[in-house]
Amino acid sequence: MSEHNAPAPKSSDDPAFMLPASLAVLRLPLCVGGFILMSLGWYLASGVGQHGQNFGMSVYLTAAVYCMTIVLGCLFFVLIQHLVRAGWSIVVRRIAELAMVMVIPMGILFIPVIASLWTGEGTLYRWDNPEYGPEHGLPNNVWLEKLRWLNEGWFTVRTIGYFAVWTSLALFFFKNSIRQDQTGDKAITDKMQYWSGPAVMLFSLTTTFAAFDWVMSLAPMWFSTMFGVYLFAGSILGAHCLLAVASYVLQKQGAMRDEVTVEHYHDLGKLIFGFVFFWTYISFSQYLLIWYGNIPEETEWFYVRQIGNWGSVALVLIFFHWMLPFAGTMSRHVRRKPGLVCAWGAYLLIMHYVDVYFMIMPSVEQGNAGGVMGVVTSIMCVVGMAGLLSGLCLILAQQNKVVAVHDPRLGESIAFENI
Amino acid sequence: MFRVRSGQETTDASQAFYNCELMSENNEKKVHGVVAEYTSVDTLLSACRRVRDAGYQKTDAFTPFPVHGIDKALGIKPTVLPWIVLGAGLTGTATALVMQIWMNAIDYPYIISGKPFLSLPAFMPVAFELTVLFASFGAFFGMWALNGLPKFSNPVFTDPRFDRVTDDRFFLYIDSKDDQFDRGGVEKLLGDTETDYVQTVVDDDSSDKVPKPFFMMWGLVVGLSVIPLLVVLKMRVSHSSQPRFHVFYDMDFSPAKDAQQYSTLFRDGRAMRPDVPGTVARGEEQANLNYMTGIDMEALTAIDPSRAERLVRRLNPYFQGETEAAQELTDDEAAEADKKGSGEEPEDSSPVAGKQSASKAEASNADENAAAPEEAKPSVMETTPWLDSNPLVLNEKVLADGRKNFGIYCSVCHGMNGSGNGLVNVRAQKIISPDWIQPSSLHQETLYADKYPAGKLFSTISNGIRKMPGYAGQIKTRDRWAIVAYVRALQLSQNASIEQFKDMDDSERAKVLQEQADVKKALKEKADADAKAAKEAKEKADADAANAST
Amino acid sequence: MSLAIPNGLDNTVEQPGERAPLVLGDTTYHDITEAVCQVAERKPSTSWVIGFLISFALLQWLGICILYLIYTGVGVWGNRSPVFWGWPIVNFVFWVGIGHAGTLISAILFLFRQEWRTSINRAAEAMTIFAVVCAGTFPGIHVGRAWLAFWLAPYPSLNLWMWPQFRSPLLWDVFAVSTYGTVSLLFWYMGMVPDLATFRDRSVNKWRRMAYGVLSLGWSGSSRHWMRYEKAYALLAAFAAPLVLSVHTIVSFDFAVSQVPGWHTTIFPPYFVAGAIFSGFAMVLTLMIPARKMLGLENLITIRHLDNMCKIILATGSIVGLAYGTEFFIAWYGQVQEEKFAFTNRAFGPYWWAYWTMVTCNVISPQLFWFKKLRTTPWMIVLVCIFVNIGMWFERFVIVVTSLSRDYLPSAWAYFSPTWVDWSMLIGSFGLFFTLFLLFCRLMPVINMAETKATLAKQYHVSNDGDH
Incomplete structure (x- = not known):
């Protein structure tokens, strides 16, 4: 009936499903270079300004949270595709699957964050300093109650818990998907679909609390019930951007050229547009409610983010995390050009970093947004960490295929057309 | 013309006649095109491709549901609708922002919950809603306009078989305006596709008259809907002496009582509840009587012991038990001033006093009040030994406090400079409020220190006068005295006489006097000149009038 | 043209790689x-007439209460x-929430290409509009x-000399609900x-033909x-x-911008939005399950449709549960002392019964939908959905009443009790809703x-592809 004639699915050994050699050679340089750059950035950041250690740890946390959100976004992407039995996304799902396994190295990369609690007092999280409460004039009972949630031991246990949940989810869905590559067993899809429901619930619960613990507790007395959703909005946006960029790069290097079509970019473009809107919706709602209520306990968070250079960063987020990409990805013509979708994806990945930076850094460095050295070292640290993770991802990709070759819906995905 | 189908089914006589008339010229009826019927999407699509490949441009397919891929099969170009929608959406955003900024930040700025007049975050929700609303209007109306709908007459509808296009049949249509159109060729081309039915589309021969009842209904609706409009218009332009007609009460008949009204709820019949007897404001427990009343109480006791007693009772907490007596207290001087000021004759100093006059303890007092208007005895204002000077030690702080409190409580009516033209007055004048009495200017000679003692001024502020309510409840005693001091300063600022400045040295005094004389002289000269000019003008006018009459 | 899909096929089972049919029976376009x-x-059935009379009577009762x-x-x-803000606002939020499923099914599921929406979207959209009418009341x-409600509109008034206050969330509400009503109406009508x-084209009666023609x-x-059009x-x-x-x-925002x-x-x-979708879907199911039975539309509104909607109810119910938990945490x-008190008071204060009704109905009852047996048994779905609707009404009651009755000023604390007018209006609003819905069923195409x-056509195409 339709005039669009999709190519017949290729055999599963086709080179189009393998990681192109031009990318494969980058894996070790990326790992080693990334690790060095990350450590250097972290080390240099520890020497910046009067906060020293504190600043260095915050820069490191920013990089870690940034990478973590994207990895989690990919995990969520995979879960949700199974949950709704999506057909269109099969050709790009493997990329997300590869990225979500990076939750394991992320767990190792989070060790310094936990270690900072046990080795110092308030090096990263100010509540870790027992003097914080009395110094800020908090009533003793309030502060002690607060410490029942925010203390080294319980915090560590929770963090380990989050990683345990995510690692199990990621490994379960990754291993089953890989097994299907070999066996082509349709029952595996059923199994993954069956477990995706509970998995999404576990995921939402853990992400919400991880956002509270890792980021929100940087300002110990501040609270916002929506914070988990706020972090999640950036995270799911980042995941879609990563998919667009990674598919484009893989296609440029020769993989899955016939499989990922303009239709998939169109869909990714739509979703990126949608999530830019969602991010705006969530962050605006949070701001509006706090601005309107005007209660000192809450406005504190936005107050420090409006003074000095942080005010400019806030404006950057408004204009360049919302308005520009919103207008830029609105048109169907843009979304149907893979190059442009990839470009907007890459751009938004950068803006997502600005967002995370804006969430974390003002808690340690007030006023000047970290200064030039602060920004440079932060970028070094995050680029290094992202490089390290990409290297690891490439190692994993080389051992497996870059498309879920035996997914029963692969044909549907390849033939997929937007209305 | 609606889709009233012509031909076989209709039994309507006029319809039949109309058809017969057209039947004769059936052969000359204009041919609009040729249509073919298909039973499935696939046969339709393949026919479409054949027609497209044969080079026909002005073609169309009619389907019961949107068929995927038919735009390519027919070569239909994309629509401009998205651009219309974008324009409409941006108009919506702009309208909302301009509207909100104009209304809340420029034309009617109003402080609410400490937010700036121009609060962009608060304007976002409405901006978003109007964007969506306008864009949706753009999409909805734009789509119908581009489609040329509503259009109730369409030649393809002529064929009764076409009714199935909204059910389960698919039609392909080639318009006669197509450059290649040739009836025979087109019929053959279509006949070669998988179709059982090819038909020429001709002019609709059904009646194009809208049925009469429709007009009658329409006329009736329009006629009826004009009536309320006319009634409103008439009411707008005419006057009426009848009281307003209340469809809704609009709270015009509130059961709540106004000040000084009678109520059956309480034993004393007052709607307004007085302070509990002996109420002393916080922090004023130690204040002395003169300070709290503005009257030299010792002197008053000598002249009018009963009034003094009442005033003291009202202030002294130890008399709380005697509520009834205490409730009798009225502001004699306020009542008096009321009488003088408004020119009305009060029945009594207050309705309450009249009602309670049977009370034995206060009989003499009530008599005194009741007798007051007849005997023309000296007014309370004159007989009361008011304090002549402000008991506060005057300094800059006192004046500043006076100024602050004047600004808060007094200036809304009396104006910042005391001229009696505050914002409330301005507004009342603007809306021509019927029951508004203009507040007094504080710059009248009768209110100057020599005629109006400080104690009296204090008492007026505390107890009110005419329409002005007492402020004893709102302003602390000390601050009321501070206002007194400030009012005196205000009065001096407007019309001071040189004699009041006792510690001025002589040379300075001479200088001021000289300046005063100069100004007076200049004013007099100007007044003379004006009078002269007016006189001349009048004479000239009279002369003209005289000339004109002769 | 008939399709080789057997009657009574269980279309809730979907083999990976194939799509289960959404239209059952040997159905043709015709x-x-x-x-x-x-x-x-056809002539209205007895059950329709009885239902209509009851609803209409309730509607009259609502009208009388409003006049009173x-x-x-x-x-x-x-x-x-x-x-x-007692019951009137509780009812408002409740009905607006119900009104969310229609446009959600029509718009969001459309954008996500969920084709199963097609046979339920029309009725759901109609429901949206009727629910917004109830809410707006x-x-x-x-x-x-009420006769001065037009003062909310930003028009240049010669009597007031002033403009509405755009920094107030209540005015945003006016714009939001009226825009929503308008756009939903356009969307519904256009569809x-x-x-x-x-x-x-099917009418034989001239007047009917003219009315539908216009x-x-x-x-x-x-x-x-x-x-x-597309x-x-x-x-x-x-x-x-x-x-x-x-x-x-x-x-x-009406609530949340306050202190x-x-x-x-x-x-x-996000929590209100999830709750709205939750209650809206529950209401759609409560109405559609009896309707499909009465109107004989089982082949178009299949068990798979119900199954999918139950899953959405489960998902949104869990989000709502998560939000309750987050708030408490x-x-x-x-x-903050006041916040702590407010939440303890909700659960263990004088309104504990409302809070726990809400939790039971909203969080616990939809968890039953983890079982496929429940998701595919219509009467059980209706039962759970009625509980969900009760729960969502109580959610609004809990939010409005418990917080207001224990505000910052302890001397003003009081226990809220509704009057007979409150009750009548809640019940009467259902009369309004059902009257409109039943009229819609009679006069308009209930399925798109x-x-x-x-x-x-797509299903036919796919099954054809399977053949060769």
């Missing part, structure tokens, strides 16, 4: 037309200090002088035009028209989707025939 049109063309209210004043309600009469044309605007099914539909869907989010977000403990919390916008974590036929 069968769809017949199935949908017969609903409006206007004549006497808002004192006839149980709204007393400090609970000035309450703030309208709650303003006290109905091709089906009204079907009604027109309503269908001369729709001819031209492909050019269809193309622009574009406009997609655009409207793209606007309606964020609009749905915005409406309940703004309703949540009342238990109201001022940032999760309110943050109330403790934040260590054009879209269902398109789904069938």
Whole structure:
């Protein structure tokens, strides 16, 4: 009936499903270079300004949270595709699957964050300093109650818990998907679909609390019930951007050229547009409610983010995390050009970093947004960490295929057309 | 013309006649095109491709549901609708922002919950809603306009078989305006596709008259809907002496009582509840009587012991038990001033006093009040030994406090400079409020220190006068005295006489006097000149009038 | 043209790689037309007449109550200090929430290409509009002088010399709800035009033909028209989707921008939206399950449709549960005395019964939908959905009443009790809703025939592909 004639699915050994050699050679340089750059950035950041250690740890946390959100976004992407039995996304799902396994190295990369609690007092999280409460004039009972949630031991246990949940989810869905590559067993899809429901619930619960613990507790007395959703909005946006960029790069290097079509970019473009809107919706709602209520306990968070250079960063987020990409990805013509979708994806990945930076850094460095050295070292640290993770991802990709070759819906995905 | 189908089914006589008339010229009826019927999407699509490949441009397919891929099969170009929608959406955003900024930040700025007049975050929700609303209007109306709908007459509808296009049949249509159109060729081309039915589309021969009842209904609706409009218009332009007609009460008949009204709820019949007897404001427990009343109480006791007693009772907490007596207290001087000021004759100093006059303890007092208007005895204002000077030690702080409190409580009516033209007055004048009495200017000679003692001024502020309510409840005693001091300063600022400045040295005094004389002289000269000019003008006018009459 | 899909096939099972059919039975295009049109063309059934009479009586009762209210004043309600937002606002938020499923099904599921929406979207959209009508009634009469409600509109007034206050969330609400009502109406009507044309072409009665002829605007099914129509539909869907989010977000702002403990919390916008979808779907199911039975539409509204909707209820119910939990946790974590008290008071204070009714109905009862047996047994679905609706009404009651009755000023604390007028209006609003819905069932196409036929065409295409 339709005039669009999709190519017949290729055999599963086709080179189009393998990681192109031009990318494969980058894996070790990326790992080693990334690790060095990350450590250097972290080390240099520890020497910046009067906060020293504190600043260095915050820069490191920013990089870690940034990478973590994207990895989690990919995990969520995979879960949700199974949950709704999506057909269109099969050709790009493997990329997300590869990225979500990076939750394991992320767990190792989070060790310094936990270690900072046990080795110092308030090096990263100010509540870790027992003097914080009395110094800020908090009533003793309030502060002690607060410490029942925010203390080294319980915090560590929770963090380990989050990683345990995510690692199990990621490994379960990754291993089953890989097994299907070999066996082509349709029952595996059923199994993954069956477990995706509970998995999404576990995921939402853990992400919400991880956002509270890792980021929100940087300002110990501040609270916002929506914070988990706020972090999640950036995270799911980042995941879609990563998919667009990674598919484009893989296609440029020769993989899955016939499989990922303009239709998939169109869909990714739509979703990126949608999530830019969602991010705006969530962050605006949070701001509006706090601005309107005007209660000192809450406005504190936005107050420090409006003074000095942080005010400019806030404006950057408004204009360049919302308005520009919103207008830029609105048109169907843009979304149907893979190059442009990839470009907007890459751009938004950068803006997502600005967002995370804006969430974390003002808690340690007030006023000047970290200064030039602060920004440079932060970028070094995050680029290094992202490089390290990409290297690891490439190692994993080389051992497996870059498309879920035996997914029963692969044909549907390849033939997929937007209305 | 609606889709009233012509031909076989209709039994309507006029319809039949109309058809017969057209039947004769059936052969000359204009041919609009040729249509073919298909039973499935696939046969339709393949026919479409054949027609497209044969080079026909002005073609169309009619389907019961949107068929995927038919735009390519027919070569239909994309629509401009998205651009219309974008324009409409941006108009919506702009309208909302301009509207909100104009209304809340420029034309009617109003402080609410400490937010700036121009609060962009608060304007976002409405901006978003109007964007969506306008864009949706753009999409909805734009789509119908581009489609040329509503259009109730369409030649393809002529064929009764076409009714199935909204059910389960698919039609392909080639318009006669197509450059290649040739009836025979087109019929053959279509006949070669998988179709059982090819038909020429001709002019609709059904009646194009809208049925009469429709007009009658329409006329009736329009006629009826004009009536309320006319009634409103008439009411707008005419006057009426009848009281307003209340469809809704609009709270015009509130059961709540106004000040000084009678109520059956309480034993004393007052709607307004007085302070509990002996109420002393916080922090004023130690204040002395003169300070709290503005009257030299010792002197008053000598002249009018009963009034003094009442005033003291009202202030002294130890008399709380005697509520009834205490409730009798009225502001004699306020009542008096009321009488003088408004020119009305009060029945009594207050309705309450009249009602309670049977009370034995206060009989003499009530008599005194009741007798007051007849005997023309000296007014309370004159007989009361008011304090002549402000008991506060005057300094800059006192004046500043006076100024602050004047600004808060007094200036809304009396104006910042005391001229009696505050914002409330301005507004009342603007809306021509019927029951508004203009507040007094504080710059009248009768209110100057020599005629109006400080104690009296204090008492007026505390107890009110005419329409002005007492402020004893709102302003602390000390601050009321501070206002007194400030009012005196205000009065001096407007019309001071040189004699009041006792510690001025002589040379300075001479200088001021000289300046005063100069100004007076200049004013007099100007007044003379004006009078002269007016006189001349009048004479000239009279002369003209005289000339004109002769 | 008949399809080789056997009757009684379980289309809730979907083999990976194949798509289960959404239209069952040996259905043809014409069968769809017949199935949908017969609903409006045959004589009304007894059950319809009885239902209509009951609903209409309740509607009259609502009207009488409103007249009584206007004549006497808002004192006839149980709204007393400090609970000035009593049942009228609870009912408003409840009905607006119900009104979210329609546009969500139409717009968001359309954008996500969930084809199963086709046979339920029409009725759901109609429900949206009727629910918005019910919702709009309450703030309208709650303003006290209902005849002056037009003062909310920003028009240059010669009597007032002033403009509405755009920094107030209540005015945002006016704009949000009226925009939502308008856009939903456009969306609903536009979707109905091709089906009204079907009604027109099938009518034998001249007046009926003329009425549907006018309503269908001369729709001819031209492909050019269809193309622009589909574009406009997609655009409207793209606007309606964020609009749905915005409406309940703004309703949540009514509460959340204030400083009342238990109201001022940032999760309110997404949590209200999830709750609205939750209650809306529950209401759609409560209505559609008896309707499909009575109207004989089981082959078009299949068990798979019900199954999918149950899953959405499960998902949104869990989100709502998560939000309840988060609120409680943050109330403790934040260590603000008033917030802590507000939440303890909700669960263990004088309104504990309302809170636990809410939790049981909203969080626990939808968890039953983890079992497929429950998701595919219609009467059980109806049962759970009724509980969900009760729970969602109580959620609004808990939010409005518990927070207001225990405000910052302990001396003003009081226990709220509704009057008979409150009760009557809640019940009467159901009368309004059902009256409109039953009329819709009789007069309008209850299922989107054009879209269902398109789904069938696709299904036919797929099964053909399978053959060769």
